[in-house]
Every structure is written in C-alpha cells, then in structure tokens.
Amino acid sequence: xxxxxxxxxxxxxxxxxxxxxxxxxxxxxxxxxxxxxxxxxxxxxxxxxxxxxxxxxxxxxxxxxxxxxxxxxxxxxxxxxxxxxxxxxxxxxxxxxxxxxxxxxxxxxxxxxxxxxxxxxxxxxxxxxxxxxxxxxxxxxxx
Numbered sequence: 562x563x564x565x566x567x568x569x570x571x572x573x574x575x576x577x578x579x580x581x582x583x584x585x586x587x588x589x590x591x592x593x594x595x596x597x598x599x600x601x602x603x604x605x606x607x608x609x610x611x612x613x614x615x616x617x618x619x620x621x622x623x624x625x626x627x628x629x630x631x632x633x634x635x636x637x638x639x640x641x642x643x644x645x646x647x648x649x650x651x652x653x654x655x656x657x658x659x660x661x662x663x664x665x666x667x668x669x670x671x672x673x674x675x676x677x678x679x680x681x682x683x684x685x686x687x688x689x690x691x692x693x694x695x696x697x698x699x700x701x702x703x704x
Contacts, residue, residue: 645670655682
C-alpha cells in the first residue's frame with residue numbers, strides 16, 4: 562500500500578529533529594499514503610519529513626527494515642489502554658508483532674511483560690525486554 566518504505570537515501574536534512582540522520586544515510590519508515598496527494602514509497606523520489614523515517618541499521622536487511630514499521634503500527638493499533646506501571650501478557654512474543662509489542666510496552670513504562678513463544682525464540686524474546694517468558698512447547702513452563 563506504499564506505507565512501508567526502505568532502500569531510501571536521505572538526500573537533504575532541513576535542521577532535523579532526528580539528530581542521527583545524515584545526508585546519504587539509508588533510511589526506512591512508515592510513510593503517509595492517501596493515493597491522491599501523497600504517494601508513499603511507490604515513487605523513485607519522494608519527500609518526507611525527517612521525523613517519518615529512521616536510520617536503517619547496517620546489519621538489518623532492507624526488506625526487514627521495510628516491514629518493521631508495519632509490525633510496530635500493528636502492535637500499537639490497540640494498545641489496550643496500557644499505562645505506566647501496568648503488567649502485560651504478550652501472546653506470540655516470538656513473532657514480528659509480538660516482538661514489537663514487548664519493546665513498545667517497555668518503552669511506555671509497563672512494569673512487567675510476560676510473553677509466550679516457541680523454544681527457539683525464548684532467549685531472543687528475553688533480550689527484547691520480556692521479564693518472564695513462557696515456552697509454549699515446554700509443559701513445565703505452563704504450570
């Protein structure tokens with residue numbers, strides 16, 4: 562739909578609020594798109610506010626960077642009234658939306674995040690900030 566975009570180079574910086582962006586940086590973002598006045602990332606060249614994009618880490622593939630904002634937007638779509646100090650259970654913390662939800666919850670001040678995931682994702686989910694991880698394939702963690 563033209564909203565996620567990557568493979569972009571920052572061509573001009575107009576006194577950006579985003580201090581780490583430099584001309585020539587690879588960037589990605591969740592771009593506005595309304596099919597009539599704003600063309601999203603369908604264009605070869607587009608102008609976007611610096612605040613709508615972020616520097617792409619060098620160890621992240623362009624395709625992954627393009628998908629990440631959509632995952633985060635999905636996780637934020639209905640944050641369920643999360644307030645600082647609340648506890649949260651994230652089902653599917655090993656998936657892209659669940660992983661984004663864990664990080665967003667911690668950034669918004671959740672006091673404790675518990676997440677479920679498969680065995681192979683337990684350590685990664687912990688590294689994202691989950692305080693407790695339930696391995697859905699291990700009956701011992703379910704008791």
